[in-house]
Amino acid sequence: MGALSLSQLIDLVVGGLAIGCVYSLIALGFAMIMRATNIIHFAQGEVMMLGSMCGLTSLWLLPALPLPVVIAVGMASSGLIAVAMELAVYRTLRRRRVPIMNIITATVGMSILCINAARIIWGSEPLRFPELFATTAYDFGGVRMSPQLFWIMVMGVAIMGALQLFLKHTPTGLAMQAVAQDHEAAQLMGANLTRIMAYTFAISGMMAGAAGIMLGSMFFAFFEMGFITGLKGFVAATLGGLGSIAGAMLGGILFGLIETFSTVFLSSAYKDGIGMILLIAILLVLPSGLVGLWQKRR
Template identity: 35%
Template sequence: MCFTSQFWQLTVAGLAIGSLYALIALGYTLVYGVLQLINFAHSEVFMAGGFGGLFLVRELVGDTAPGGAAAVLITTAGILGGALAGAGTAFVLERTAYRPLRRRGAPRLAYLISAIGASLFLYNLAGKEFGRLAIPMPDIYTSGTVFHIFGARVTTNQLVIAGAALVMLIALDRLVAKTRLGQGIRAVAQDAETASLMGVDINKVITLTFIIGGLLGGAAGFLYGLVFNVQYTMGFIPGVKAFTAAVLGGIGNVRGAVLGGLVLGLVENYGVACASSAYRDIIAFMILVLVLLVRPSGILGERLGRSA
């Protein structure tokens, strides 16, 4: 195959970007699970996380890269900052753009328009407030490369992204599977009306679902900003890719979103090696179409307690 010569290098890059797609995709999939609604403003939650993390880290880092233990702490703080900014944005979104519509039993189309409107509003607001130029994260690490694996270089950023994503993905999987809240989310996803009759506070579950999606998306925003800089338009492309990943894995399915994200990240990178970089998105989306032709409900099918 054409990508064998750089196989490991492409795999490392693919897994790093893929785990970011996975984190964002979870936000789409969770909300879809409980509301059967695609939150198209989720890309702005991601962007808010980028700015949240950036501002916090800028406060913490001086002129020189701290490195060492301080770098680990600052990275953690950045992830938390991004996650909180994302969660806050998701919370406000749910309250202003969705809940009023839900209360009135608005048609599906109204949610879609509301989401697009909120997305436009948020990113233009960010552009106005924070400037329209890309802003880099301050240097946190003193060393760019950590180690080599099968001759492939693994950068500090890639390691941080993959590591942080892994921790969050496991935590989320446990949360959905084991906790009361997770049970509530699955119950609402299965049958909202019955769940409410059984004493589940639907509004609370929905709010918390948005917040969880926001935490993950916001953290992803910070991690993305580490490599690709922070900008008011940064959410659009990763948002579309992550939405794709969610559909690829099976929308509404938590593990499907993770799988979809990783597959998309890898395919994209292998594709670049096979053709020119110009074909990056073309290859990725061709694969998506092919998978959906064979399995319309995605690789793992639509499930979040719901029978597909």
């Protein structure tokens, strides 16, 4: 292939960063739940899909809704759905002292349940989001950028920033961090474990809901959209170092860039395969993921 022009290179970087933000938000959900409960929550992709569907439905009912409200609807519905899963299923299983492996299997069951429910409610055809963004490209001093990708990046970063502030500076956030580090110690310090777990699922769900609206508006919403994207979010979380918040954010963005650039410089037909090979290669060098980079030096 010929050399890439600067504007083409920027197109690719922006595209990779935007899809990377979506992966980051899903990876964050995986990481937070992993830290708090040791569960790999395989229904995370479906929580995202349901958020996307609910956001889209709100747009059908009220076509004039501005983008932030649609995102809020997606976040709220995904948050509620994730909490419902935790309270109805996972908490009950934990109370009955079911082995962790079985709870993880239950999350796979939840994911299949959600896929089927969505298919009944919204049908099996892909659904298009109305145009939520300006269609003419932004011009930053001669550099053209798609408004959609630009705003997805901005919102992704803003949501992740807000999460960091919440975790570091609010009592609930700090309690969640404490529970993540040591259940028993946190409980002895007065943290209500059940409530903190529910909060964890709520916030993980909200992250996924935001990702769902972004992904749906970039492509479209359909009942199976959570499967492969959820898997990629999980890979991003692994890449970052499972259970690390900063690692999940970084892992998602890195995975988005790797995926986009491998299409251009390696092969387009096998882009998913190449992404996975790179993941294995990185894990061979850094067994604990990207988070190992800075933890080792400490």
